Amino acid sequence: QKEVEQNSGPLSVPEGAIASLNCTYSDRGSQSFFWYRQYSGKSPELIMFIYSNGDKEDGRFTAQLNKASQYVSLLIRDSQPSDSATYLCAVSITGNQFYFGTGTSLTVIP
Amino acid sequence: DGGITQSPKYLFRKEGQNVTLSCEQNLNHDAMYWYRQDPGQGLRLIYYSQIVNDFQKGDIAEGYSVSREKKESFPLTVTSAQKNPTAFYLCASSPERGYAQYFGPGTRLTVT
Numbered sequence: 672q673k674e675v676e677q678n679s680g681p682l683s684v685p686e687g688a689i690a691s692l693n694c695t696y697s698d699r700g701s702q703s704f705f706w707y708r709q710y711s712g713k714s715p716e717l718i719m720f721i722y723s724n725g726d727k728e729d730g731r732f733t734a735q736l737n738k739a740s741q742y743v744s745l746l747i748r749d750s751q752p753s754d755s756a757t758y759l760c761a762v763s764i765t766g767n768q769f770y771f772g773t774g775t776s777l778t779v780i781p
Numbered sequence: 782d783g784g785i786t787q788s789p790k791y792l793f794r795k796e797g798q799n800v801t802l803s804c805e806q807n808l809n810h811d812a813m814y815w816y817r818q819d820p821g822q823g824l825r826l827i828y829y830s831q832i833v834n835d836f837q838k839g840d841i842a843e844g845y846s847v848s849r850e851k852k853e854s855f856p857l858t859v860t861s862a863q864k865n866p867t868a869f870y871l872c873a874s875s876p877e878r879g880y881a882q883y884f885g886p887g888t889r890l891t892v893t
Contacts, residue, residue: 705881714871714884715824759824767879773823 672697675762677772685780690747692775694760697741703763704736704743709774710756719745750779784808785885787872792890794866802857802888804872812878813855816871817841818887824871830855831878859890866892 676695684690692706703722707715721727721734721743733746743762747754760772785806794800806813815827826839830849844863849855855874859866869889873882 703879703881714887717881717883720881761882763879767877769875769879769882771824 673772674698674764674768674770675760675772677758677760677775679773680776681778682775683778683780684750686750686752688750690750690754690777690779692745692747692758692760692777693742694744694762694772695742696762696770698762698764699738699741700765701738701741701762702765704734705761705763706732706734706743706745707759707761707771708756709759715759747777750777752779752781755779785872785874785883787870787885787888789888790886792888794890794892796892797861798892799861800859800866800890800892802859802870802872802890804855804857804885805853806855806872806874806885807853808874808883809852810874810876810883811852812875812880813849814873814875814882815839815845815847815855815857816873818869818871827857827870829878859892866890 706719708718709715719734721736727734731748735744755778757774757776759774763769788803812831814829816824825841828847830836846858871887872885875882
């Protein structure tokens with residue numbers, strides 16, 4: 672079982688809609704959770720991190736963490752074509768291990 | 782202007798040649814990492830270093846070597862022993878291992 676699982680997609684949403692990206696993790700000792708955006712041909716860019724159960728909002732982005740169910744999600748409100756990218760979920764667990772998911776490809780259709 | 786730099790952006794080599802990829806950071810981060818990414822694939826950890834003069838193998842270290850003589854620098858050498866070296870190589874750093882990682886722009890290596 673992989674430490675971090677993401678649906679590879681592709682996920683397509685119309686412009687202006689809410690895009691919902693999900694990630695599950697296997698280690699209950701996971702402490703910190705991160706979302707990266709990677710445009711085609713570019714390096715990953717950190718866009719959100721969350722440590723506590725609940726929601727964390729930053730502009731159009733909301734990260735949601737549910738430790739009991741072992742999932743973390745990223746919501747993108749008012750999706751724009753410029754949001755089209757691959758989104759990587761990452762998890763930090765005890766012992767300073769850090770794991771990336773394989774990413775979900777998002778396409779926002781104008 | 783703090784950040785991570787990698788050079789060159791594109792690199793072409795003939796099979797059988799060793800090649801060294803540069804990674805420099807001025808973020809004062811202790812930990813540094815090298816990843817490999819193949820088309821349509823996730824990130825695979827090659828090597829990481831938590832402090833100067835110390836580094837550890839990641840999941841796919843065979844055919845690669847690193848050094849960490851300075852806090853700011855973590856060069857990666859792709860040796861001729863690496864069977865499929867053509868890939869996108871990403872360097873990252875974090876304040877400590879387990880903290881958020883920040884990536885450089887990457888080096889795209891093509892070996893023919």
